[in-house]
Amino acid sequence: MTTPSLVRPVVPTLSGAWLTFLELGLLGALWGSSFMFMRIAAPDFGPLPLVAVRLVLGALVLLPLLLRARAALTPSHWPKLALVGTLNAAVPFALFAWAAQRVPAGISAISNSMTVLFTALVAFLFYGERIGPRRGVALVVGFAGVVVLASGKIEGASPGLGVAAALTAAFFYGISANLVRRHLQGVPAGAVAAATLGCAALLTLPFAIATWPAQPIRGVSWLSAAALGMLCTGLGYAMYYRLIQRIGASRAVTVTYLLPLFGVAWAWLLLGEPVTLSMAVAGALILGSVALSQRQSA
Template identity: 60%
Template sequence: MSRTLTPEPCLPAARDWRTPLDLTLLGAIWGSSFLFMRIAAKPFGALALVEVRLALGALILLPFLWKACALFPARRWPLLALIAAINSAVPFLLFAWAAQRSPAAVGAICNAMTVLFTALIAFLFFGEKIGRRKALALLVGFAGVVVLATGKAAGVDIGWAVVAGASASLLYGVGVNLVKRHLQGLPPAASAAATLSAAALLLAPLAATHWPSTPVPTAAWISAGALGVLCTGLAFLLYYRLIQRIGPASASTVTYLVPVFGALFAWLFLAEPVTPTMLLAGGLILGSVAFSQRARS
């Protein structure tokens, strides 16, 4: 779940019945991405799966890039490539790698740390204030990650999968800050198309050398297609529409829904249990995110 923000004037959420519907739909879509990764990651391998995801997501958004191509001269593309690696290619790879080794709920819970990591990176490198309340929220969130990393799923240690998921969320936090400072003013859908396209091109040589040597099951192809078209391309469009209507701060509340839907779908369709450790870690992380958002308000 990679995001780029461009604040715009918006209507209060309470005045538009579409807002809670769109937030729930987006939470369900991004929650389902961890289910699709869990299904497709092993047959494809992380590199091939992420390449399919990036390419399909870029194709959905390319019309927006074409329309705004004058705003993306050649001199801008090295920076776009860097942001693409930090905000899309590497985090997607880390989550796909984790999906091969842990239940879908683990990645979904780790993803919620993006909000906290965004605040931490802004404080460490861009001089933004963090405050005592938000600092406390960060500590509680990190405690949740530690709790999750020390747990087991089906008797298997998931520590490294948690490290991968938390690292992906950290990179998302770096990426959000880079986008905010270097792509401000550019059409967000076009910027997303540019970064997804750059990420797909960066990974293409590695994906070609790591393409599956055995036939990929139909269910894995369907999951990979849904991951690219639905959870990347179309989800970005829905997210930007929310930002335009209610602003980035309110739109970011979708963070609370992603782990819920991620765990629910994994339980319904893959029979993956939600362990007490997952519940405790999820409660700590989501609680810290809620506290952080309240502190910002």
């Protein structure tokens, strides 16, 4: 997820407020389910083929947005869009798919919540933005949650490598959010989403073809990949940018709070994955740190 160009938020009416609440909930459920779908499909597809299917389907869903805003894209935009597509889609999607083969979906969903904190950390390290005491404390608390998550045990095994992959993916999200904010200002948000997914799809296709599994892929994995691409990626991105246009990026990003809750819930309900004590403690620490970092100064 990236933060697109700034737009003036529309203050919702009472009915609009309820619509926003429902849209945030639906988007949280969609994006939270993506970790479950990856958990189902990744063992059959492998990371790169799954990512390619996801990106192609997501880009096709968003193609109308790109066509509608194509006049706003100049030749100088495309290298930046390709870079953002690599850092915001191709690489993190592959890392999450790799992690899905090794750790429960809930762990990946909790790790993804670090995106907000990584965005602030990248802005501090590379762009000289001030973090401030509150965000500094939030980073410490968030990383404490990461330590708890990585040190837990799952069926006698440590999830350390899977957590590391998911956290690296979240860090790439943080990098790309800063790139979009600084280098794609003024480009329609829907066009950014569609173009970056399309560029990422073109990038990953050769690797996906080279590593395509020799054995037949189960029908349930194909259905999961289709849902991951069309619903979680295509429809999810469209809903996210619609929310940004209506209520502003700072409010739309609160969907981050819902992802681990839905991710853990879907995995528990439909995959039978247990909710361990380390997951609960880590989730509380990470979500608490994100909430603290997002609080506005009095």
